Amino acid sequence: MPLNTSSKNTLDTSLEPAEESRRGQLIEVTIDSLAELGYVGTTLAQIAGRAGVSPGLVAHYFGDKDGLLEAAFRSLARRVSDHVRARLRQVSTPRARIQAVIDAYLAQEEFSPRTGTAWLAFWGQLLQVPGLKRVQAAYQRRTLSNLRIALTHLVAPDEAQSLAAMIAAMIDGVWLRAALSGWREADSESARALLTEFVDGRLKIAGASAAPGSRMAGSASSTGGDVLRVGEEPSGVGSPRRPPPAAGERFTTVNPATGEVLGTMTVAGAGEVNAAVREARRGQAAWAAMPGAERARVLRRAASILRARNQELAELETRDTGKPIQETSVVDVISGAECLEYFASLAQSLAGEHIDLGAQAFGYTRREPLGIVAGIGAWNYPLQIACWKSAPALACGNAMIFKPAELTPLTAVKLEEIYLQAGLPPGVFRVVQGFADTGRLLTRHPDIRKVSLTGEVGTGKAVMADAASTLKNVTLELGGKSPLIVFEDAHLDNAVGGALLANFYSSGQVCSNATRVFVHSSVKKEFLERLVKRVVGLKIGDPMDPKTQVGALVSEQQMQKVLGYIERGRSEGARLLVGGKRVTAGGLDRGYFVTPAIFDDCRDDMSIVREEIFGPVMSVLAFDDEREVIERANATEFGLAAGVFTNDLTRGHRVIAQLQAGTCWINHYNVTPIELPFGGVKMSGLGRENGRAAIEHYTQLKSVYVAMGNVDAPY
Ligand code: NDP
Numbered sequence: 001m002p003l004n005t006s007s008k009n010t011l012d013t014s015l016e017p018a019e020e021s022r023r024g025q026l027i028e029v030t031i032d033s034l035a036e037l038g039y040v041g042t043t044l045a046q047i048a049g050r051a052g053v054s055p056g057l058v059a060h061y062f063g064d065k066d067g068l069l070e071a072a073f074r075s076l077a078r079r080v081s082d083h084v085r086a087r088l089r090q091v092s093t094p095r096a097r098i099q100a101v102i103d104a105y106l107a108q109e110e111f112s113p114r115t116g117t118a119w120l121a122f123w124g125q126l127l128q129v130p131g132l133k134r135v136q137a138a139y140q141r142r143t144l145s146n147l148r149i150a151l152t153h154l155v156a157p158d159e160a161q162s163l164a165a166m167i168a169a170m171i172d173g174v175w176l177r178a179a180l181s182g183w184r185e186a187d188s189e190s191a192r193a194l195l196t197e198f199v200d201g202r203l204k205i206a207g208a209s210a211a212p213g214s215r216m217a218g219s220a221s222s223t224g225g226d227v228l229r230v231g232e233e234p235s236g237v238g239s240p241r242r243p244p245p246a247a248g249e250r251f252t253t254v255n256p257a258t259g260e261v262l263g264t265m266t267v268a269g270a271g272e273v274n275a276a277v278r279e280a281r282r283g284q285a286a287w288a289a290m291p292g293a294e295r296a297r298v299l300r301r302a303a304s305i306l307r308a309r310n311q312e313l314a315e316l317e318t319r320d321t322g323k324p325i326q327e328t329s330v331v332d333v334i335s336g337a338e339c340l341e342y343f344a345s346l347a348q349s350l351a352g353e354h355i356d357l358g359a360q361a362f363g364y365t366r367r368e369p370l371g372i373v374a375g376i377g378a379w380n381y382p383l384q385i386a387c388w389k390s391a392p393a394l395a396c397g398n399a400m401i402f403k404p405a406e407l408t409p410l411t412a413v414k415l416e417e418i419y420l421q422a423g424l425p426p427g428v429f430r431v432v433q434g435f436a437d438t439g440r441l442l443t444r445h446p447d448i449r450k451v452s453l454t455g456e457v458g459t460g461k462a463v464m465a466d467a468a469s470t471l472k473n474v475t476l477e478l479g480g481k482s483p484l485i486v487f488e489d490a491h492l493d494n495a496v497g498g499a500l501l502a503n504f505y506s507s508g509q510v511c512s513n514a515t516r517v518f519v520h521s522s523v524k525k526e527f528l529e530r531l532v533k534r535v536v537g538l539k540i541g542d543p544m545d546p547k548t549q550v551g552a553l554v555s556e557q558q559m560q561k562v563l564g565y566i567e568r569g570r571s572e573g574a575r576l577l578v579g580g581k582r583v584t585a586g587g588l589d590r591g592y593f594v595t596p597a598i599f600d601d602c603r604d605d606m607s608i609v610r611e612e613i614f615g616p617v618m619s620v621l622a623f624d625d626e627r628e629v630i631e632r633a634n635a636t637e638f639g640l641a642a643g644v645f646t647n648d649l650t651r652g653h654r655v656i657a658q659l660q661a662g663t664c665w666i667n668h669y670n671v672t673p674i675e676l677p678f679g680g681v682k683m684s685g686l687g688r689e690n691g692r693a694a695i696e697h698y699t700q701l702k703s704v705y706v707a708m709g710n711v712d713a714p715y
Helices: 013-041 044-051 055-062 065-089 094-105 113-125 130-151 157-180 188-205 270-289 292-308 310-321 332-347 382-395 410-422 436-443 457-468 492-501 521-536 556-571 626-634 649-658 693-698
Strands: 250-254 261-266 354-356 361-369 372-376 399-403 429-431 448-454 473-477 483-486 516-520 575-578 597-600 617-623 641-645 663-666 699-707
Touching: 013 044, 013 055, 013 065, 013 113, 044 055, 044 065, 055 065, 065 094, 065 113, 065 130, 094 130, 094 157, 094 188, 113 130, 113 157, 130 157, 157 188, 188 250, 188 261, 270 361, 270 372, 270 399, 270 429, 270 436, 292 310, 292 332, 292 382, 292 410, 310 332, 310 382, 310 410, 332 382, 372 382, 372 436, 382 399, 382 410, 382 448, 382 693, 399 436, 410 429, 436 448, 436 457, 448 457, 448 693, 457 473, 483 492, 483 626, 492 521, 492 641, 516 521, 516 626, 521 575, 521 597, 521 617, 556 575, 556 597, 556 617, 617 626, 626 649, 641 649, 649 663, 693 699
Parallel strands: 372 399, 372 448, 399 429, 448 473, 483 516, 483 641, 516 617, 597 617, 641 663
Antiparallel strands: 250 261, 354 361, 361 699, 575 597
């Protein structure tokens, strides 16, 4: 709109608001011009022309170009400050005040191309134009002081200063990167989510949640709702999870032993999943057409690379999961490599069968790949699970799209790199990152022919229901509450060793764990004495220390769940013999460490005996009779695994035959050689991984009838 051209001299004081408004309009025109023409192209004459006023009038209000641009910059900065103030007025707690600052600086309007380009133009001139520098310095002081004041209620004063500087730098940095990428790298919402994660992580590291009087309430951030915020301790079992980020948004993965942020991932949405499917389709056709021997060579090369990079990958897995390096350096990567080698050998021997149909015909079957399949992993063995799913799939000529658990997204990406390096055609193994929504996109995709999930029973049911709409094959590796039975004639030290392997590996986060240890009454006392003696000697601590035997649980939520169950065990009358406490001493306060717990005097109806805890909690139960213990061991909805310790050969086999479990051990526990099929019955799952059995789940049979004589048609 053209401006009124009357000069300032004609205005009396009663017209000052109008004058303000004119100045405001000129400033808006300046911002438009900066957005279109940049700093150099924006001149007084150009602004005057756009505004329909004389250059003299612009000069009258602002002096020269620098004065005009300084006023425009000041106006942008003031607008943000006003938004900060408005948001601060609506909240009361320190954490919410920090969020108010973040939400104002990274608000939607700051991500509009018009405002963003103007900000960039100003920032580019700061060092040359003293007026702009002054505005920027005042703007920065205000930001820092708002953040510092809120932080002094949460962390030590000297930390408040440095943390405020860090948050301010992150706000500027995230915004700048987004602006420089043409707003592709982040939008307002994902930028705020990233800052929220960052602040949450830093406050946790600073021990803010433990500071007296510093319990922080939920912020008034735009995410709203039933959100678990920093410093709000999850209430234990069943605590609400933070709502996951949506497609295109970012999420971070942290080291559960230290709180260190390890990386940032972007949630794959329908666009990314469809692109992965398109690429998989192209790659799979070429891959399936290769002879099995060629596919085997690629798998073997990938296995060699895994072995060569064992230490590096084990360290990454330890940092992402919190499991001790003592475990990951001998199990996680190596078992993945063994899996690739095993299925490489099967790739060369895939075969159908010949069926004799008499002199006039014969039949044969072809074992063909399914096409594109999906793998969805849990967080306890991220790399191993990715290998267990991808190796049989690839050996059979399928392409796999794999979604790791959002808590442990890192090593699957490495596996993708390794497969490519080994010669796998692009797209044949592709990792997509995300939460349940991304998993659902895979499970419901019409061009994906199978989904193999490792996860909880509830997730298994959801996946199966979703897969039904496109009639997909499913393999479900789900939870468990497995029994280990120690008879009176067992080799007691071996039985104790078995019980330890059955409970405390990976801080108890193993699906097949035998968390119900039934011990014959006549040997229970001695069994417990030997067991407790070995447990008190376990070294809990920094997972990267090769001497550490017990590392961190995967997340704060998991730790709270485990501690909640330990409390319930006590309140239901079980006797805690050892462990069951969070460890914070010795620099472990930033991680989620819980000492291995052994409960005695347990009853079958206790929640610690019935429900899957997925943590280092062993329940010991007494029994007197073989028939009785089998009945009690089977009295669960789960059926993943079971174990028996006895020196009576016939009893060992007799009991195992009656236990309702998919994977069993006699005189050992939790060893899973790749040659043996692995999987559950009842609610613990469907289908099998590993062994030749896995081939059945990644191939389909084509039956071919071949006539050797004439066609005798009765028409
Ligand atoms: P979850 O069931 O929570 O998650 C498993 C995977 O499924 C994750 O990648 C998850 O994504 C994804 N997911 C969640 N909801 C859906 C959905 N509706 N559709 C598609 N995908 C979905 O399991 P956890 O990661 O918590 O792992 C622990 C569980 O896994 C325990 O119950 C354990 O017993 C079981 N497990 C079973 C094993 C077996 O072989 N039988 C081995 C190891 C673990 P996101 O994580 O991003 O939400």
